[in-house]
Amino acid sequence: MPNRDMFEPHRRVLHTLNALGRKLVSNSDTKDMTRKIIAAGIALLPLSVCCLWRRDAARSPNTLRLEMVWGADRRRPFPGCLSLAGSISGRALETCRCQVAVDLARGPASAEKAMVSQRGLVSLLCAPVLSEGHAPDGVLQCFTGVSHVFSDLEIQVAEALALQAGMVWHMAGMRGEAARLKEELQTRKRVDRAKEVLMDQRDLTAEEAYRWIQKRSMDTRRSMRAVAETIIMSETTGHYTSIPHALDLLNKPPRK
Template sequence: MTQRSHASRLQGIAEISRAVMEKKYLEDILELIVQVTAKVTGSKICSLLLVDKALQELVLKAAKSESGSYNQKSPTPLGKGIAGRVALQNEPIKVLDVRKDPRFLNKKIAVDDGLVSLLSVPMSVEGEVIGVINCYTPVAYDFSEEDVHMLTAVAGQAAAVIKNTELRVMKEVVEKELEERKTVERAKEVLMDKKGIPARKAYELMRKQSMNTRTSMGKIAESILLAASFD
């Protein structure tokens, strides 16, 4: 690896690290990851696929590509194709010519889009594979071990960012649900006091209003508390 490529790798990892602080939404982070990775590796197409645990397949989530056909590619079952094998085995795979490799599933896309060589690496956190990053070149290229190390390092950092983002989103959802429950409880107490009804009856009134208006219990509770503040 040249000094320039080493510097590019460090810059790429640093940019991805900053993403977790600068980007709020996972979709934005995924797009940034493929843009940075494509720049660092000089790839024609760089794609990021995440594991769908329920369906046991890899789903394309972001791509640095001008190809409509590639961007619409179908999910890849775990263990199938190049990326599916990478995800299942948690090991990188490099292919000199995907058009001739029997493991590669999308040969028409490769021919139409001029894709030749591929480096596919797992995105793993603490041994758990959460996705795969693919980098394609338009000409035959024998990826070196340094190339593999570079993309593996970038993929590892990207995986950590994605995992942290998912945990943050889950935490925000839990906190929001907890706050909504507290709001509902306060509103229930207001109804109990104003109408002289038991807790169960107050809750049923709120639930009925929620169903009739197709409004969340939290919003119903907020409106009750707001009205009570003017009494």
């Protein structure tokens, strides 16, 4: 039977990580969860600054974008982006392993060394942010104000926090994809109903009705769903005498 005393030194770490895990399941606010993860890093590790960076693969795959920072001097804010070339963060992403620099000032040249040269930061623990089934998306940077040799437990805590950040991003992406698919399904339903109206009132085939909606969408610079809903409205309200008259609404500017 395990000795309970062996868990006592790590009780605060376990409690904090457990609380974060519970909030991760119930909290859909990506920014709020990111803030909680960064705050946990400051609370659990002997840090002066903790920041989260994310790779923008679509725009600049060799650059990290600053997502959030905690503890930085407002008079010397961190830059908004960080080059991966010759950086410690780049090595963390390439190897998918934590990278440590005990003394940035005395170490080899790096993007992080140049970034913190006037900010009074000394040691760095850099943990890659991984998401399931994907390449590393970013890094969690943990800075100390004095020279510090990170223990195995501290490295594991940083890895756990980085993993939770990856889960936050992954779940946000899944929610966005679900919303997109829901919107596509609703659009398809409205377009199908509008096709039925056109087929009934204009004696068109399904393909002709679809092309009619598509052309009207391009001519009026409105979405196919907006065109479809106007067609459906012309039938359900009976306010307009014909579909073309109903579609004249599309020439009006959208409501603000």
